Amino acid sequence: MDNNNYTPMMQQYLEIKEDYADAIVFFRLGDFYEMFFDDAILASKVLEIALTSRDAGAKVPMCGIPHHAVKPYIQKLIEKGFKIAIAEQITEAGKGLVKREVIRLITPGTVFEDGILDQNKNNFIASVILTEKGYATTYIDISTGESFITDNLVKKEALDLILSLDIKEVVCPTHFDKEFINELKQNDLLVSHADDYTIHEYSYMNHLEREQKRAASHLLNYLSKTQMQTLNHLMPFTHILKVGHMHVDYRVKKHLEIMESLTNSSKTTLEYWINHCQTAMGSRLLKAYLNQPLNDKKALNERYDYIEAFFPYKPREDMLEHLKYIYDINRIVGRISFQSVNARDLFQLKETLNHIPFIIDTLKLYDHPKIQTLAKDMKDHKDLREYLEKAIHENPPITVKDGGIIKDGFNEQLDDLRYTNDKGQSWLNEFESSEREKTGIKNLRVGYNRVFGYYIEISKGNTQFVKDEFGYERKQTLTNSERYISPVLKEKEDQILNAKERAISLEYELFKEIRIYVEKYTHDLQLLSTQIAMIDVFLNLAIISEKYQFIRPHLHDSRLVDIKEGRHPVVEKFTTFIKNDVVMDQGEIFLITGPNMSGKSTYMRMFAIIVYMAQIGCFVPAAKADMPLYDALYTRIGSSDDLSGGKSTFMVEMVESNDALTNATKDSLILFDEIGRGTATYDGMALAQGMIEYIHEKIGAQTLFSTHYHELTVLEHTLSRLTNLCVKAKEENDKMVFLHHVEKGTTDKSYGIQVASLAHLPKSLITRSKRILEKLEDKENKVSLDLFNYEAFEEENQNIIDAKDVEVLEELAKIDTDQMTPIDALLLIKHLQNIIKK
Template sequence: MKVTQRKKSGNETPMMRQYLEVKERYPEYLLLFRVGDFYESFYDDARKVSDALNIVLTRRSNGAAADIPMAGFPHHACDGYIARLVKKGYKVTVCDQVEDPSQAKGLVKREITDIVTPGVTYSDEILEDKHNNYLCALAFLKKGREKRAGIAFIDVTTAEFRIADVSLGQVADMLQSIQPSEILLASREKVFRETIEKILPSEVVVTMLDDWMFSEENTSQVIAKHFKTHSLKGFGIEAAYAAQVAAGVVLQYLEETRQNRLQYITRVALVDSRHHMMLDLQTKKNLEIISSMQDGSINGSLLQVIDHTRNPMGARLLRRWLLRPLKRIEEIQFRLDAVEALHEETAVCTTLGEILGGINDLERALARIATLRSMPREVRTLGAALEKIPDLQALLSDSKSSKLRKLSQDLIQLSEITTIIEQAIDPDAGATLRDGGYIRTGYNSELDELRSVSSNAKGSLMEIQQAERGKTGISTLKIQYNKVFGYYIEVSKANSNKVPGYYEKKQTLVNAERYTIPELKEYEEKILTAEEKSQLLEQQLFRELCMNVASEALHIQQNAEIVAELDCLYSFACCAKAYRYVKPKVEKHGNLSVTNGRHPVLERILGVDEPYVANDCFFDRKQRMLIVTGPNMAGKSSFLRQNGLIVLLAQVGCFVPADAAEIGLVDRIFTRVGASDNLASGESTFLVEMNEGANILNNATEKSLILLDEIGRGTSTYDGMSIAWAMSEYIHNTIQARTLFATHYHELAELEDRFEGICNYNATVVETADKVVFLRKIVRGASDNSYGIEVAKMAGMPSEVIKRAKEILSGMERRDIAFPAGTQGSEIQEMQPRQIYLFEEEERKLKYAIDAIDINRLTPIEAIVELKKLQDLAGK
């Protein structure tokens, strides 16, 4: 049952009326309301907070009205609690006390100070260093006859802001590539919301916004206002109309969530599919590029093997590179040449790694500084990182790689800002602003003077303490301080009879009395006034420093991008050296040649004790499709995947695990691997398989690489084999893409005799008297055995099952199966011929003349098989 939020009734206390007024402005958010030292939530919000955080749900008196549900937590621990709420998909708004309760005349003034959503957060408790956190907007626009989808996505913590204008069919792949935390949709797009919720993880939050926010006129004004420009031609996005609308929606949403310091977001760029390879979800999943199929973690993925980056900016960029391989040969070659230079110049590579490791996360530090969420220590760390820019330039200025030289030239030295940071922030600055003392002495004369007043006054207090001890004869008399009573003289009860008459009592304790005197009051006022002014001035100076840093946002971001790119190239060079990778040749032709290629992940898992078996792979104009047969566990799937990963690495700009490789440029990699279903969407294993197959046939081109690991296994043998055969013909004759097809349908070996561009290969085994040894070597020719029973034996099947399976297989091969006692002849005749057909390798190859068949002399099984063959012949 849904419980609605409480509306004002007129009987609430003043504070609750204040709460409800704020809640009415943000009905879709959990409202955290500052009350003293706690953030409290009420009504339905309290129930949600209690359930999400597993904290006690209490009740609060509401004047004449009924008591209301309440749940809260200490304000000093708010970051952790808010992070937990946001990770569970909630959007949170924070309402703080903006005046000192002791100074308030009546109700304490409160205002919204922060809004946190899954896509708009700067919290280290929520963010992961090596992952981007994207807020995404979708807009749909019809231009002419075609309806286009505009996608805009931004990481507010790094200022990466990109847009894409795509067809409706590309939306799913694009969203799965971006992996946003939050998606913004127009309220009219309810149907599309359901589609999104099917294709993205459940933790992704979909936020519905008013339709007017998606109007072209409104969004164009928003973009022009933010970037202070009359035209978007300078960004190269003027023709991406739907994407511009999405970008405007993102900026409006950021403004709505009170992100009012966005000057550090200085650019928006177009994601152009002409320059980058689009990887669909199945390809990313099947090749295990950034996560393993087993548990979804990075363990066992290509990213885990390749990532040798030294800072978070490089790690995030590496993920993006792996998911968006290049399609421009010139840029691929620039990267490969840079990796080669670092690989050969060991000393330069080592020094580069040391410098990169000393540079902090410039992107996220800048975002926090520009939005005044940073601490002094982080500002100083950013300054120290920028001081390393000249070192990078000096190291790479003479590199033989034009790419490295260009990157070093594009770095910008910011000596003025680094000098100011060094002068302003004390090296021993704490992690918070609360206690002050983080601005260096000598940076501001007014601050130095205030500190001097406070320091001298404190010295005078010690003089007063000594003087009063002498006057009263109380040697234990002390001058102390607390926030409630300020400065006071404390005298033990045993000495209270010695207290002079001019002492004014302030507080009585169990064992002591506290007093003040006129002279102490005078110094107290000097100290507290100076300290208060000092803290306010220090905060002002720090804000001004942050704004100075933010004014250099464009240059800092350019340095951050270059540092991240250098980090990725450094990572590739480390892989090349550590794993014996070689520089591939990437050309415009349609061939592909890999000599002794290896699977980059499996060879690391196997290690030195079990060296990975390398294999060649070759395509040219005459050899376009390789049909790979052989038993399970013999290495067919690994062979397919390793060649897909070698192509991907080459077009990312990385060296590859092989003795040599020449890659004809690939526009897309398609994979169809394994058996899975999507029962939540009503899709069976076979339907999922056919959907994936249809996607390949409809989108692959002559320049694509297709990896098929079993087709047609989710249906009957005849149906499945027919589909596999027809797909093979279509790919060969129509698409002409380079294709690796691993299959247990040995009948497909006949394709080699029918088509010039199809060749048979098989995964070799050695069969002994009692076992089968898998050599995992791919050689020319077809296999005629899948050794399924041997694999079942290795899996630990009961010996009785293995024995009976061998008997049945032997009988089927002789067309003489010994059926269990009690089986009726009618049951045998009702058996589907296609089930028997699977085992009758020799029988399928025989060509009987129709008039030579004597049905009466055949066994029931033989008759069924022959009748099916006649039916097929008649159909042809």
């Protein structure tokens, strides 16, 4: 393409587009953002707007959107994963070509506009780099200022973290692990590239180690480049340690429907039923708790203490009422930092601050030292509240350059200009009345437009009454009227218009001063936001604990579990739930048998959810809960495949099972549901038995293992820590009745045909199936198990390559040495060494 063939304006567009080839360029032309060439063709389809053309030396495709209503269009493009480069006019229209520059690159991870983001969710952007300690992941929500870093991760942990946080954009080095990038893209994440690791000593990263600063700088430099400014509102980075947290990967959270439903209905998630927070900050904090369960007894007991502290009913209604009027402080502070805040945001901040003294007084009504400390530590921000009260109108417009923002009495000069303008308006009304009386023209009116200023308008039928002595000068002829000016009106016009324009201009300058003044309170307001979020979360958890009859778990250092009358907090909302106990010894394995639909999976999920709730710091649905802390939770529940990754249901089952078998410790919890059903009966049974024996002898983790292979129940005689459980059901008149009660014992058959009958399969098919089953069960050679021989297993195991060795070999096989820098190679070698040494 020869740019010289196009007009100067189009050449300007093409130069900008060259620098932002991977983005849709919004090119400002007057009151519209225009798009050209391929951007126009693509955007017209996605946004469902008309595609036209423009003569710019040659016909080029074009579409446009109004700049004052750009938000819904940005939202639609961002949701589809596009980047948008905003090219604004930075010089006034006049002589010559208006200069335009990209002032900001909007991507899925860098949106901060109110009305586009979900207020109850963080919008994180992440970066991943390889350091000598492993993969480091930095993630920031620029709309709230929250900043996090976690390092010493293996590749799978980094990917799990990104998927769990529902991150939409990930920044990676240009030459990065292709498999990792492909995994991100398969999950519909936007991958951006950057290679700037320059460390700037920002105050919010002073506490980080050098390698952590390098990882954080990788993301900060990308954000600085795309947002064209320093992010002064970022909070100090929170370093998320693996120690102190329970390891739960993305698939486990999905299996258990913690925040994501398997049925596309939010009502089946744990989050839906326990998140009744009143504020956006509270909802986001609770979501963070759900994403990062703890393995720290002291921290968890502190959360339980806060829930108990908020139990008293008397102050509750007052607190809830005040929390309803708390706006999103973090995002208002973010918009102040980005200089995109409007007067309505500041009015909402003032309204929020109006309720803080009442919240402090309500906290003092709680007779608990933790709540009293909260009340003591919370500032009422009286000075800022009073300042905003004096400055901002009660119902200000969203626009900041058209006036109507600042209250009377805030600035003397503005008051004088307004007085002159208001006085001028009164003079115009009086002038119009006096001219009607002087001329005798009753429909004479005084009007205004930007081209001619103030004028006198007289209808065509009355122009005959205009006399020379009136001093009117014809200025414009319309279809039905004539417009005139007079020396008196012209003289007053300068005075009135000058006051009005100066008042509007001064208001904008004062607004910028107010914005700068409020920005000084950034840290204090972020602290206030954190305090409000804590109050909201723990008050919410106290209310739902009382409402749903949740109790405080008792955490201890032994590996014993004693849960009485446990319930599933979601399932019980849809059906009559049969309460069940879970009583386990150290390293005990429960082998659970019973018919389909009898409740095996629900029993396992119930226990897993109780553990999960306890380790996010929530009360649990049970009558009693004495339990240990788990370092990790592994599940293989439900049927799924990964067709895009070339994996069948059975292969996914084996991969997920391997994750538990490779990484679990004696302090982990494993839940396996129907392992081996995706292959032949004997293959599946052999694998199931092998896994049970491996967990029993090699790992020692508490495990719930449900199966239809009731032949496996004989393992109870040889494995000392295995206990058979069964879900009770009874057969009446050849029909199944499910009791959903779990107790010690075994099931000697699977009742598959009876369950098929409940599904109303044809009667002749059911009859035939029963006859076939009778013949199969009548065979003399029954299935017998080759019981576990530990010594043989140990001897055999010596020839098996360790899983860590396999990981290192796979990493080495994938290396593209042509694309690696020397520093990348050294980091990778150090990373692989660390894997082997662990």
